[in-house]
Amino acid sequence: MSLQLEPVIGLEIHVQLKTKTKMFCSCDNRGENLPPNTAICPICLAHPGTLPWPNEQAVRFAVLLGSALGAQLDPVLRFDRKHYFYPDLPKGYQISQFDHPTCSGGSFTFEVPGTNVPRNSATVRIERAHLEEDAAKSFHGTAGETLVDFNRAGTPLIETVTHPDFKTPFEARCFLQELRLLVRTLGISEGDMEKGHLRCDANISMRPVGDENLYAKTEIKNLNSFRSVERALEFEIKRQSELWEAGTPPTLTTTRGWDDANQKTTEQRSKEGLKDYRFFPEPDLPFCDISAIIAEERRHLPELPHAKRARFQAEYGFTAPDARQFVEHESLAEYAENVMSEFLAWVRSELPETSEEEFKPRAAKLVSGWLLSKYLGALSEMGREFSRDIITPENFAELLTLLYRTKINSTTAQTVLKKMIETGADPSHILEDEKLTGADEQSIDLWIAEVIAANPAQVAEFKAGKFSLLQFFLGQVMKKSRGTADPETTAEKIKDALE
Ligand code: ZN
Ligand code: MN
Numbered sequence: 001m002s003l004q005l006e007p008v009i010g011l012e013i014h015v016q017l018k019t020k021t022k023m024f025c026s027c028d029n030r031g032e033n034l035p036p037n038t039a040i041c042p043i044c045l046a047h048p049g050t051l052p053w054p055n056e057q058a059v060r061f062a063v064l065l066g067s068a069l070g071a072q073l074d075p076v077l078r079f080d081r082k083h084y085f086y087p088d089l090p091k092g093y094q095i096s097q098f099d100h101p102t103c104s105g106g107s108f109t110f111e112v113p114g115t116n117v118p119r120n121s122a123t124v125r126i127e128r129a130h131l132e133e134d135a136a137k138s139f140h141g142t143a144g145e146t147l148v149d150f151n152r153a154g155t156p157l158i159e160t161v162t163h164p165d166f167k168t169p170f171e172a173r174c175f176l177q178e179l180r181l182l183v184r185t186l187g188i189s190e191g192d193m194e195k196g197h198l199r200c201d202a203n204i205s206m207r208p209v210g211d212e213n214l215y216a217k218t219e220i221k222n223l224n225s226f227r228s229v230e231r232a233l234e235f236e237i238k239r240q241s242e243l244w245e246a247g248t249p250p251t252l253t254t255t256r257g258w259d260d261a262n263q264k265t266t267e268q269r270s271k272e273g274l275k276d277y278r279f280f281p282e283p284d285l286p287f288c289d290i291s292a293i294i295a296e297e298r299r300h301l302p303e304l305p306h307a308k309r310a311r312f313q314a315e316y317g318f319t320a321p322d323a324r325q326f327v328e329h330e331s332l333a334e335y336a337e338n339v340m341s342e343f344l345a346w347v348r349s350e351l352p353e354t355s356e357e358e359f360k361p362r363a364a365k366l367v368s369g370w371l372l373s374k375y376l377g378a379l380s381e382m383g384r385e386f387s388r389d390i391i392t393p394e395n396f397a398e399l400l401t402l403l404y405r406t407k408i409n410s411t412t413a414q415t416v417l418k419k420m421i422e423t424g425a426d427p428s429h430i431l432e433d434e435k436l437t438g439a440d441e442q443s444i445d446l447w448i449a450e451v452i453a454a455n456p457a458q459v460a461e462f463k464a465g466k467f468s469l470l471q472f473f474l475g476q477v478m479k480k481s482r483g484t485a486d487p488e489t490t491a492e493k494i495k496d497a498l499e
Contacts, residue, residue: 003244004209007237008217009172010164013179014157014199015189016134017061023133023156024052024095024285031151032195044154046090051284054079058156059102059290061188062131063297065158066103068182068304069126074102075291079131079282088136088148096159098279101130102290108162109306110178111324118167124175125163132157158188164203164214169233173226176200181305185330193225200229205250206240216250220265222257232258235265308333316340317364325372332371335388335396340367342397350401366400370417378418391420399427405488412483444490447480448473448497462498470494 019029022044031039043050059077066073080098106126112119136153140146160179166172180191180198190197205217218236223229236256243249256265303311305327312323312333326333343363347354375396379386399416402408408416408431419430451473452459462469473494478485 003241005206005241005244006209007166007168007233008164008205008207008214009166009169009233010203011160011162011166011172011175012201012203013160013162013176014134015065015160015179015183015191016197016199017058017156017158018187018189018197019055019057019061019156021055021057022154023055023058023131024154027154029155031149031155034151036147036149036151039151040153044090045150046092052095052282054285054288055156056293058131058158060293060297061156061186062102062129062158063290063294064186064188064301065160065183066106066129067298067301068186069103069106069108069129069160071103071106071126071129073294074100074104075289075294076100077102077288077290079285080279081282082132083278084276086135087146088138088153090136090150090153094132094135095282095285096132097130101128103129108175108179108182110175112171112174114170117170122165122167122171122175124165127161127163129158129160132159164205169230169237172202172233173230176226176229178305181328185302185305187302196224199224202229202233204233204236204240206237206244208244216253218250218265219253219255220258221255221268222260224260228258228260231263232265235263239265312336316367317360318368319364322364322368322372326368329386331388332386335386335393336367336371338388338393339371339396339400340364342393343367343400346397346401347404362404363400366403370400370403370413371396374414374417375421378414378421382418382421384421391424395420395424395426402427402431407486409478409483409487444477444481444485444493447477447485448490448494450480451476451494452497459498473498 017029021027022029022039025041025043027041027044028034028039043052054077063073078097078100079095081093082096082098083093085092103126105128107123108126109121109123111121114120134152134155134157136148136150138146138148162175166175176193176198180193183189183191183198192198193200200223202220202223203217204220205215207213207215218240220232220236223232240250255268257268258265309320309323309327312318312326313320316337318326326336340363343366344360347359347363351359375391376386379390384390399413399420402416403410403413412431415434416427416430419425419434420427423430425433455473455476458469458472462473470491474487474491477490477494478487481490
């Protein structure tokens with residue numbers, strides 16, 4: 001008989017803030033791009049007699065994140081010392097926030113795509129988010145030597161701790177992806193996991209289904225990709241389940257490291273308890289009233305990703321997966337909105353009799369189809385990244401109006417699109433230059449005559465009343481023109497010729 005177990009998963013995420021300077025000194029915060037030990041000063045090297053002072057921008061970023069998470073914000077900024085010894089921690093303690101974090105509580109809702117998942121939308125409670133400084137970076141050489149780069153020492157971090165509310169490793173991954181989008185939207189971090197801008201530790205324990213107790217957990221470190229978070233948690237579920245089934249569930253909280261090469265976790269050490277850190281208030285940083293900053297930043301909160309996705313569906317009629325894809329990249333979302341409003345403005349002025357309900361779904365379909373699949377597809381074929389400067393939204397909307405009015409067909413539009421990417425020119429100029437449009441009247445008349453001559457049976461049927469054959473003739477003529485004839489006027493000409 002096998003035990004029915006469920007995982008209990010929580011995350012701790014460190015986000016590196018993209019401030020100009022470090023957390024407690026004026027050193028350059030882009031030290032990761034500079035030669036080792038060049039972005040340093042006596043403060044971040046912890047020389048005796050130096051004093052830290054807090055970075056206002058970092059505090060503003062913490063307030064922004066806390067507001068986005070619906071957290072309670074502490075109007076008094078205070079820091080504590082967290083003591084531990086490590087060669088990359090020159091002070092022998094880290095300045096962090098202990099019992100009065102800037103953000104407490106709150107929650108974060110994210111989507112969990114797929115059909116084989118317990119829920120498609122999950123809300124995870126946030127325990128806290130606090131400000132702290134990063135340690136320096138150690139490099140372990142092949143000859144056993146360790147080198148330390150202090151450029152990273154004192155870099156501002158915000159650490160977010162969730163409640164153990166995740167039901168599956170996949171949910172943990174989806175949460176992190178949405179959190180990355182959030183910090184990018186807020187403009188507080190690059191959020192690049194591979195570069196360590198977003199670092200995640202995952203806590204996991206197992207328990208029998210129906211049991212509300214929390215058991216000894218494992219804390220997994222060194223998770224530097226979304227995939228490794230998911231894999232490491234899956235590995236731990238298997239490992240801990242086997243211990244439960246053998247009647248020997250884990251009894252001690254331990255730290256394990258994720259070994260990506262071998263796809264397994266290995267035990268590192270037993271975890272220190274909170275008491276081991278000897279937290280006490282940082283005497284070098286007086287309390288600071290930040291209520292004015294809180295009020296100001298709350299007003300600066302941009303539209304959050306979930307709200308934008310909902311609006312893209314409601315306002316423009318995009319499908320949920322399309323809205324998702326647009327909102328994933330801020331510049332793409334902005335571009336889509338610009339194209340859409342150009343396009344809508346064009347319809348309102350050129351085709352005022354068209355009803356919005358009729359037009360909008362068609363426009364949404366054209367925009368998402370041509371932007372997400374055709375345009376992005378063509379860019380990736382050409383080995384280029386999307387940027388709003390390649391084709392202006394006005395020119396892109398113009399291409400769509402040509403398609404909408406069936407002035408050009410899809411094949412021609414794709415040729416024009418490629419030229420637009422290459423030259424940045426507007427579609428009508430490309431059509432003229434490339435002789436893709438304006439097949440002359442004489443040629444069209446000639447092609448119509450040819451088609452009529454080649455299909456006597458269909459001509460007879462048309463004359464006998466099967467008018468749907470007009471599409472067949474039009475198709476033949478369009479083919480001869482290689483898409484350059486204007487379908488509307490050509491159809492009229494065919495009708496005239498057949499009467
Ligand atoms: Zn410094
Ligand atoms: Mn931390």
